[in-house]
Amino acid sequence: MGIRIPKLFKSLSTRLLCLTLLWVGFIVSSIAWTMILNWELEASSAAKAAVAELRTRAYQSAYATQEMFDGKMLEVEFSRTVRLFRTLHEGDAWQPLELPNEAGFTESLDEIEKLWRTEVQPMLLAARNTRTDVDGALISRYVEMVSGLMSEIESWRGGYLWQLRYLQILLIVLAIGSLFAIELLLLRWVIRPIGALGEGINRLWSGDLKARVSVGSEDEIGRIAQGFNRMADRLEDFYENLEQKVAEKTASVEEKNRHLAQLYEITSFFSQQRSLEELTDGFAERIVRYTEADACLVALVDSKSEYVNIAASCGLNAVTLQRSASISYEDSVCRTVIKKNYPVRIIFAEDRRMLPTVLHEAGFSTGYCFQVRSTSDCIGTYILLFREKAELSSQMIQLLESFSTHLGVAIDNERLIDRDRQYAVIQERQLLAQGLHDSIAQALSYLNLQVQFLTDAINHKDDALRDESLKAIQTGVQECYEDVRELLLNFRERLHNEGFLQGVRTVIDRFEGQSHVSVRLKATGDGPKLTPREKLQVIFIIQEALSNVRKHAQASSVTVTIDNQADLTVSIVDDGVGIDQALVEERRSQHVGLSIMSERASRIGATVDVERASPLGGTRVTLHLPAASRQIC
Known part of the structure; x- marks a missing residue:
């Protein structure tokens, strides 16, 4: 031994x-x-x-x-x-x-x-x-x-x-x-051992693919020698099967390039803003073309009501599509795929559910069903249909799963854009309603009251009251006309096309032309520029404050002071009759103008204070936008 x-x-x-x-x-x-x-x-x-x-x-x-x-x-x-x-x-x-x-x-x-x-x-x-x-x-x-x-x-x-x-x-x-x-x-x-290993390397370098090194130990050099022998075996195998391996690698590279081109095409397609119908139809057509499938069926699922909606199809006749659309969620393939959370291959002849039966009767034998996922949830499925028995590679299945994710995100984004669009319309309608209520509605209420006075004066043949009512009606109509013009000008403005101070000057010029009240503008500070959203809200607040001066203050002059430091402070001070602070607090919920200014300020993280300028009279409106709330671009 x-x-x-x-x-x-x-x-x-x-x-x-x-x-x-x-x-x-x-x-x-x-x-x-x-x-x-x-x-x-x-x-x-x-x-x-x-x-x-x-x-x-x-x-x-x-x-x-x-x-x-x-x-x-x-x-x-x-x-x-x-x-x-x-x-x-x-x-x-x-x-x-x-x-x-x-x-x-x-x-x-x-x-x-x-x-x-x-x-x-x-x-x-x-x-x-x-x-x-x-x-x-x-x-x-x-x-x-x-x-x-x-x-x-x-x-x-x-x-x-x-x-x-x-x-x-x-x-x-x-x-x-x-x-x-x-x-x-x-x-x-x-x-x-190193000499023997070097001799084997030299033989291999000279082209002798049969060169091997005898392994006489189990130490590091022995393991290197074993690695050298395995490398030589691999090189010999590569050399003997080089043509076949090159063809395999070329085919693999071409397949990957094709997949990348398909992924780029479908990503570019989803990057453009399209309707839900355009997204699903375009997706179904491209998937059929990429996979050489015979048909494709895209179905969206409402997770709350569990209702299946056939969003798009390609390669299906009208009868098959109509029969597929009438299948409930309980009997559909969507339920199975959503529960399993991974792609499912279906042999239609072996599946007794309604949708596989309908598709089998339409001449299809095999289907691959994938989830359509958004960022957080499954919103539907799509099925690739083949008339002959088909086997998709693992790479193709991974690519199709990626496509389904892109589709889900695109559908989710389109729904969010539509929701934002509806919210913007509702918001503008609220602003329009607030403006109408604070101006035209009040003027019409006043005119209605004066018409009642005029009617009483005519019935009682009170000439003095009649003339006074007619004069009041004329004044009210004129004010209502000016309010309408002001609202039209507000809705037509494009504040993002001009600078902040230029926009403020435009509002002041219009106010001076309507009210014949002089306005002095003071602007100091070199703080950060306002974002378009901040600029829009600040100018609308200044405009609302000047509108209140025109309607209620009986002022002869107004001073607008803008101090743009780290914090933005805007002050609008008039020399009018002043404001009754107790009355304002009592009627704050009913005063639409003050509510509009507070709502606009809260949207940008600012505050608005309205107070009496001095014991003798006048009103001061102060807007304060702190540095912590400013969105510095």
């Missing part, structure tokens, strides 16, 4: 990492061992020097006992000797300095220190104090002991030096051997 290699070590990167870690560990441990030996040698060398200094200190101490030196010199030498003994005992790792870590060296140092403390140092003190000669024999014995310790240290250092030399030789041998081992491993793991 072969050795089973763990799965982890089948990876080349793992093996190279382990090899690198081993090599680095070997180098680091060798360096660490060498550093330890060097440290020991340096420490022992420093210890030897310190021991040699003990000998020097002994001679210096003996010399200091002479009469020519004072006692301080001897004390200094004693203290230096004590420090040397302490240093030798304790060691100093930072110098480094340390006696060899063996019992014999410590014992020798203890004997030397004992001899110094018990005999040499007392003898030197006595020689100094009694002025006698130093005992040379004792000094010589002390020095011999110190020299013996130095010789022991030197001998010990010599052994360490030989050990260091042996270690260095061993490291050199191991380093050379490890290099050869690493080269052999790299040759086996990396160089030879």
Whole structure:
């Protein structure tokens, strides 16, 4: 049995990492061992020097006992000797300095220190104090002991030096051997496999599609070799079936291009504003042409009443179309497709529902039914009809689903546009009704009252009342005529064709021509321009305020102030009789003019305030459009 290699070590990167870690560990441990030996040698060398200094200190101490030196010199030498003994005992790792870590060296140092403390140092003190000669024999014995310790240290250092030399030789041998081992491993793991892979690539590049690389391992290079072999197999297969694959790819590209052209055509068709009938009829015709189907039936569903409406058809005769339109929602195919929420293929001969039966009797065999979805809901279905058995590809089905979504969005947009159009008509009618009520209706009510007065005056032959009523009727008719002209001018205006200040000036000129009241316009500020919607509403509010001045204020002058900063503030102040604030608040709901101004202001996020200009009279109408509500273009 072969050795089973763990799965982890089948990876080349793992093996190279382990090899690198081993090599680095070997180098680091060798360096660490060498550093330890060097440290020991340096420490022992420093210890030897310190021991040699003990000998020097002994001679210096003996010399200091002479009469020519004072006692301080001897004390200094004693203290230096004590420090040397302490240093030798304790060691100093930072110098480094340390006696060899063996019992014999410590014992020798203890004997030397004992001899110094018990005999040499007392003898030197006595020689100094009694002025006698130093005992040379004792000094010589002390020095011999110190020299013996130095010789022991030197001998010990010599052994360490030989050990260091042996270690260095061993490291050199191991380093050379490890290099050869690493080269052999790299040759086996990396160089030879890569060389074989490169040779296979060169053969493949030269046109040999049969080139393969033998896979001898399960590591990264082995997987690359497997990938190379699979690539070579694929290239050989491509080369042998190139013509067929080119034809397949060309057909696929042509189909995609055709689908893109169809999608672009139907998108362009839906982008133009069309009626619902035009949208559905055009869609049915194009779908039949795109799919080469025999017919198409488009049905819209009212989700609330569950009523099916046949919106368009193509390729169906009148009888079949009439029979299809009479089928209820419960019996239709639409219900099934809407519930399943995905396209459904129907074999009409196998389906017993009414619509499949009608279509089968009309000569159709197969149908594909798709949902027509708007942005939020299903609004109908369309069915592609084939007289022969047909199979649509998945790409075509996806394209047809996209077409159905485009149709649903187009129908939804057309309905929204129609709804907006109806809302705009209703809104304009409301504005027209408000204008008529605030002007002509009130004038006609006044004229009706004066006609009643005139009738009473004629019946009672009251000439004064008759003349007064006729004059009032004439004045009322004239005011009614001016109101009609003002309304006509309002409805004919095109404010978006002129600037804001120009539009305000047009309204002021017309007011001055009707009322013969002078108006002063002040415009300041360089704030953002008004949008067409804001401009329209602001000018209509100014126009309504001036109309109220003409009807009620009895003013001789008006000042219109426009301050266009970040906020827009418009003020219309007259010098007329003034407004009764309490009466305005009481009748605010009945005063159409004030209501119109408030409604127009609310549409653009503004506010309108009406107040008395001063205690003496006059009225101030203030329009305030804050910066937060402005639609800056």
